[in-house]
Amino acid sequence: xxxxxxxxxxxxxxxxxxxxxxxxxxxxxxxxxxxxxxxxxxxxxxxxxxxxxxxxxxxxxxxxxxxxxxxxxxxxxxxxxxxxxxxxxxxxxxxxxxxxxxxxxxxxxxxxxxxxxxxxxxxxxxxxxxxxxxxxxxxxxxxxxxxxxxxxxxxxxxxxxxxxxxxxxxxxxxxxxxxxxxxxxxxxxxxxxxxxxxxxxxxxxxxxxxxxxxxxxxxxxxxxxxxxxxxxxxxxxxxxxxxxxxxxxxxxxxxxxxxxxxxxxxxxxxxxxxxxxxxxxxxxxxxxxxxxxxxxxxxxxxxxxxxxxxxxxxxxxxxxxxxxxxxxxxxxxxxxxxxxxxxxxxxxxxxxxxxxxxxxxxxxxxxxxxxxxxxxxxxxxxxxxxxxxxxxxxxxxxxxxxxxxxxx
Amino acid sequence: xxxxxxxxxxxxxxxxxxxxxxxxxxxxxxxxxxxxxxxxxxxxxxxxxxxxxxxxxxxxxxxxxxxxxxxxxxxxxxxxxxxxxxxxxxxxxxxxxxxxxxxxxxxxxxxxxxxxxxxxxxxxxxxxxxxxxxxxxxxxxxxxxxxxxxxxxxxxxxxxxxxxxxxxxxxxxxxxxxxxxxxxxxxxxxxxxxxxxxxxxxxxxxxxxxxxxxxxxxxxxxxxxxxxxxxxxxxxxxxxxxxxxxxxxxxxxxxxxxxxxxxxxxxxxxxxxxxxxxxxxxxxxxxxxxxxxxxxxxxxxxxxxxxxxxxxxxxxxxxxxxxxxxxxxxxxxxxxxxxxxxxxxxxxxxxxxxxxxxxxxxxxxxxxxxxxxxxxxxxxxxxxxxxxxxxxxxxxxxxxxxxxxxxx
Numbered sequence: 001x002x003x004x005x006x007x008x009x010x011x012x013x014x015x016x017x018x019x020x021x022x023x024x025x026x027x028x029x030x031x032x033x034x035x036x037x038x039x040x041x042x043x044x045x046x047x048x049x050x051x052x053x054x055x056x057x058x059x060x061x062x063x064x065x066x067x068x069x070x071x072x073x074x075x076x077x078x079x080x081x082x083x084x085x086x087x088x089x090x091x092x093x094x095x096x097x098x099x100x101x102x103x104x105x106x107x108x109x110x111x112x113x114x115x116x117x118x119x120x121x122x123x124x125x126x127x128x129x130x131x132x133x134x135x136x137x138x139x140x141x142x143x144x145x146x147x148x149x150x151x152x153x154x155x156x157x158x159x160x161x162x163x164x165x166x167x168x169x170x171x172x173x174x175x176x177x178x179x180x181x182x183x184x185x186x187x188x189x190x191x192x193x194x195x196x197x198x199x200x201x202x203x204x205x206x207x208x209x210x211x212x213x214x215x216x217x218x219x220x221x222x223x224x225x226x227x228x229x230x231x232x233x234x235x236x237x238x239x240x241x242x243x244x245x246x247x248x249x250x251x252x253x254x255x256x257x258x259x260x261x262x263x264x265x266x267x268x269x270x271x272x273x274x275x276x277x278x279x280x281x282x283x284x285x286x287x288x289x290x291x292x293x294x295x296x297x298x299x300x301x302x303x304x305x306x307x308x309x310x311x312x313x314x315x316x317x318x319x320x321x322x323x324x325x326x327x328x329x330x331x332x333x334x335x336x337x338x339x340x341x342x343x344x345x346x347x348x349x350x351x352x353x354x355x356x357x358x359x360x361x362x363x364x365x366x367x368x369x370x371x372x373x374x375x376x377x378x379x380x381x382x383x384x385x386x387x388x389x390x391x392x393x394x395x396x397x398x399x400x401x402x403x404x405x406x407x408x
Numbered sequence: 409x410x411x412x413x414x415x416x417x418x419x420x421x422x423x424x425x426x427x428x429x430x431x432x433x434x435x436x437x438x439x440x441x442x443x444x445x446x447x448x449x450x451x452x453x454x455x456x457x458x459x460x461x462x463x464x465x466x467x468x469x470x471x472x473x474x475x476x477x478x479x480x481x482x483x484x485x486x487x488x489x490x491x492x493x494x495x496x497x498x499x500x501x502x503x504x505x506x507x508x509x510x511x512x513x514x515x516x517x518x519x520x521x522x523x524x525x526x527x528x529x530x531x532x533x534x535x536x537x538x539x540x541x542x543x544x545x546x547x548x549x550x551x552x553x554x555x556x557x558x559x560x561x562x563x564x565x566x567x568x569x570x571x572x573x574x575x576x577x578x579x580x581x582x583x584x585x586x587x588x589x590x591x592x593x594x595x596x597x598x599x600x601x602x603x604x605x606x607x608x609x610x611x612x613x614x615x616x617x618x619x620x621x622x623x624x625x626x627x628x629x630x631x632x633x634x635x636x637x638x639x640x641x642x643x644x645x646x647x648x649x650x651x652x653x654x655x656x657x658x659x660x661x662x663x664x665x666x667x668x669x670x671x672x673x674x675x676x677x678x679x680x681x682x683x684x685x686x687x688x689x690x691x692x693x694x695x696x697x698x699x700x701x702x703x704x705x706x707x708x709x710x711x712x713x714x715x716x717x718x719x720x721x722x723x724x725x726x727x728x729x730x731x732x733x734x735x736x737x738x739x740x741x742x743x744x745x746x747x748x749x750x751x752x753x754x755x756x757x758x759x760x761x762x763x764x765x766x767x768x769x770x771x772x773x774x775x776x777x778x779x780x781x782x783x784x785x786x787x788x789x790x791x792x793x794x795x796x797x798x799x800x801x802x803x804x805x806x807x808x809x810x811x812x813x814x815x816x
Contacts, residue, residue: 189632206631210678221786222667223614223692223760224597229784234668238649245643259630260642261678268670270618270688272787280678284631352631376637378629379680 001340002099002106002402006391009098013390016041016078016094017086025381026086029151030079030125031059031159038078038090042118045097049104051116057168058134058144059120059160065100065113070405073115073173073364074099074182074397077122077131077356082151085186085383091371091390092184093118095397099182102398103405112405115178119356125149126156128319132356136363137172173363180330180404181360184369184397186385188353190376198345198392199338200370204325205351205358206255206284209291210318213240213302217311219267219275230273234265236311237277243301244281251297253290255350258283286323286350324358327365330404334369337399342392369397409748410507410514410810414799417506421798424449424486424502425494433789434494437559438487438533439467439567446486446498450526453505457512459524465576466542466552467528467568473508473521478813481523481581481772482507482590482805485530485539485764490559493594493791499779499798500592501526503805507590510806511813520813523586527764533557534564536727540764544771545580581771588738588812589768592777592805594793596761598784606753606800607746608778612733613759613766614663614692617699618726621648621710625719627675627683638681642673644719645685651709652689659705661698663758666691694731694758732766735773738812742777745807750800777805 019041020026020034028035039061043053046063053063061078065071076092093116100114119131126147133139147156160166192200217233241260248258260281265274283294298315306313331348338346351368360366371393374384385393427449428434428442436443447469454461454471461471469486473479484500501524508522527539534555541547555564568574600608625641649668656666668689673682691702707723714721739756746754759776768774779801782792793801 187632188629189634190637191632191634208631208679219788220784221596221761222669222690223616223665223762224595224599224786225665225760225784226597226599226663227665229598232667234671235653238646238653238668241646242650245646255634257631257633257635259640259679259681260646260673261630261680261682262673262676263642263671265668265670270669270690271616271667272669273667274669282630282678352633353629354631376628376633378632 002102002109002398004098004102004394004398006394009094009394010387010390012094012097013090016090022083023381024086025084025383026080027083028080029082030121030123031163035079036163039118042078042093042097046100046116049101051100054171055165057160057165057170058130058139059165060131060135060171061118062171063100063116065104065115067111067113069111069113070179071113071115071177072180072182072401072404073117073178074401075117075119076183076185078118079121079123081123081379083381084379085381087186087383087385088378089122089185091186095184095394098394099398099401103402109402109405114401122356125151129356129359132359134170135173136359175363178364180327181357181364181366182397182401183355183357184393185355186378186383187370187373188378189373191349192347192370192372193374193376195347197347198342198372198389199396201331201334201338201346201348202326202351202368202370203331203348204286204323205355205368206286207291207321207323208282208284208354209295209320210282211298212316212318213237213279213281213313214316215240215277215311215313217275220273222271222273225273231310232273233277233311234274236305236313237263237279240301240305240313241279244298247297247301248294251293253285253287256283256285256290256294257352258294284352288323321354321358324361326361326367330365330367333400333403334367334396337396337403341395341399369393410510410517410806412506412510412802412806414802417502417802418795418798420502420505421498424498430491431789432494433492433791434488435491436488437490438529438531439571443487444571447526450486450501450505454508454524457509459508462579463573465568465573465578466538466547467573468539468543468579469526470579471508471524473512473523475519475521477519477521478587479521479523479585480588480590480809480812481525481586482809483525483527484591484593486526487529487531489531489787491789492787493789495594495791495793496786497530497593499594503592503802506802507806507809511810517810517813522809530764533559537764537767540767542578543581544767583771586772588735589765589772589774590805590809591763591765592801593763594786594791595778595781596786597781599757600755600778600780601782601784603755605755606750606780606797607804609739609742609746609754609756610734610759610776610778611739611756612694612731613763613776614694615699615729615731616690616692616762617703617728618690619706620724620726621687621689621721622724623685623719623721625683628681630679630681633681639718640681641685641719642682644713644721645671645687648709648713648721649687652706655705655709656702659701661693661695664691664693664698664702665760666702692760696731729762729766732769734769734775738773738775741808741811742775742804745804745811749803749807777801
């Protein structure tokens with residue numbers, strides 16, 4: 001059994017928390033000075049244990065372990081959302097670092113190794129999963145050319161160039177090298193805490209299908225235009241929204257979720273009938289037939305409102321990912337490790353949030369592990385997990401990697 | 409019969425249109441350089457015909473006619489919405505100017521006069537009807553202190569000071585001086601055009617009751633928060649909106665209108681469940697019992713959603729004006745003038761839009777007259793009225809004022 005030094009892992013997380021500290025959380029957007037400091041911190045920790053570490057041309061931190069025995073790859077992301085929590089992906093990066101150290105120190109797995117990766121920009125400041133796509137050889141230069149920071153910090157190219165990374169070689173994966181990929185993360189939901197579990201073993205990462213719904217009517221004066229002659233785009237959008245909420249419960253499966261995250265009426269004056277209304281709508285599920293049903297329902301509702309008039313309505317898909325199944329054998333390693341270290345405290349569950357593991361799973365047997373989020377809070381500076389849960393999570397994560405490395 | 413020089417009135421409107429020209433409309437927000445140029449243009453036109461003209465401490469332009477005979481007051485507003493139409497209130501200001509000139513030139517009404525006023529900020533860049541409230545002695549200094557431009561141009565005080573107006577004396581009305589107040593305006597709706605009329609004689613100006621509806625839920629991750637545990641403020645707001653649209657048709661009268669002009673979900677990210685939702689809602693009618701019914705209905709709906717949970721909901725009234733009845737005798741002067749000049753082409757109708765005449769009507773017998781808006785369009789640079797309708801409107805407006813000045 002490969003044993004984590006859980007105190008050391010916790011100490012590292014507290015050290016990393018100081019870089020870009022914001023209240024009790026951190027502010028480390030991708031390619032900010034604080035983010036680069038965190039990346040250099042990780043690279044130096046990896047070099048201390050004999051890994052060959054690099055920060056590559058997309059800002060992925062990759063540490064290659066020595067040894068000619070079996071290897072696994074482990075990691076997550078080290079940048080944060082703006083003014084956000086201290087754990088999120090940083091937890092998974094430090095767990096991977098601790099796994100690499102524990103394996104390097106354990107003579108029973110001599111020759112084996114854990115390569116460590118911090119994928120760049122999982123948080124989507126510049127794009128979508130740029131780091132894992134790049135590592136998998138699926139990110140072209142044109143996409144990098146087009147990527148800009150959503151908070152107005154300019155182009156990805158300029159931000160890479162600030163740290164001498166633009167044009168630098170991008171490391172790509174040698175898939176034959178690895179038995180598996182492991183990622184740990186905070187849950188970002190309240191289920192583990194509510195149902196009193198310490199470890200979440202992920203079965204699949206749900207797909208997210210996103211849409212932009214647009215209704216066009218006629219902008220007009222809210223006093224002088226009679227109700228009969230109005231073409232109120234806001235009212236028509238409300239009807240779409242209402243039918244979605246009426247209809248979707250019939251279309252879904254147990255874990256399905258759907259969200260109208262934003263609605264914008266234009267021009268938005270109190271005395272002006274909206275001439276245009278937009279909605280950003282998404283739903284998530286782990287099963288393709290369920291996703292297809294929800295999409296069909298959405299398309300039907302929008303087409304109905306368009307046909308009924310007096311406004312025109314259309315829907316544009318913005319992105320449709322594929323549900324990612326985690327590998328059952330690697331899941332079992334996590335389940336077995338949890339059974340030994342935290343008996344009866346592991347829950348097998350889907351992930352409602354997206355993670356780099358969904359990309360890795362297309363190329364390697366992959367697994368994800370969660371620890372509880374206090375109050376279910378994430379992407380906010382109050383995000384937290386108890387020290388005990390952090391330490392238990394590290395022990396289970398490292399033990400599971402040890403099991404996979406020694407399996408034949 | 410006092411006759412307008414309708415070609416001269418049209419020429420003035422085309423001249424005024426050049427000040428702050430934007431496409432085929434104008435951009436003359438209150439206290440912009442272009443607005444001040446328009447005010448000075450009017451003051452100078454008034455001085456040319458022997459009026460004593462001033463731009464006062466709230467930027468009202470007031471021209472006092474000579475003579476000891478009967479007087480009426482006429483006017484409207486000269487500033488525009490941002491990037492808006494060329495006519496709107498400017499039409500009423502130029503009609504008032506033409507009435508003053510025609511009366512001054514007509515020996516049959518020797519000694520009579522038309523005082524002319526351009527009320528400041530009817531368009532509400534800084535406040536609500538600041539010019540007419542000031543003229544009626546109903547605007548205190550504290551309100552001026554608190555007023556700021558809604559487009560970010562700073563405080564009213566600073567903007568007044570830019571043109572040396574801050575602290576200048578504000579002209580107030582001598583009610584004993586006037587037999588009546590007359591205001592002309594474009595209709596801002598499509599009814600006159602659609603039903604083929606040239607002149608609208610206003611019976612009453614509807615009241616506008618405005619509300620800010622606030623729903624509070626819990627901001628959360630759109631992937632990891634189950635549907636059951638959500639407190640989605642956006643969804644609860646949609647339910648309020650839907651019930652309003654279901655319920656209001658039972659509460660209203662023929663001319664009632666209601667409008668959800670803006671809805672804002674916070675924080676508005678596509679993957680975040682809205683923790684807060686706000687709506688700016690208003691309705692209008694000319695009858696108090698109808699207004700009261702609509703308000704009761706709104707309060708009941710919001711209280712229901714609050715009681716049903718899981719979000720809290722409340723509604724804050726933002727402003728409730730009183731319906732303003734126009735004076736029937738003065739209305740008749742307009743009806744009679746229209747019958748002579750444009751036979752069978754006058755429609756007696758309520759005004760769905762608010763105007764300074766609603767304030768004036770509390771102090772003087774008041775009347776309003778409309779000319780058609782092509783396509784019902786207003787508050788947009790494409791706003792327009794045919795030259796023939798503009799000239800017919802000027803003739804009717806001036807003749808009606810002549811009738812009132814000579815009535816005993």
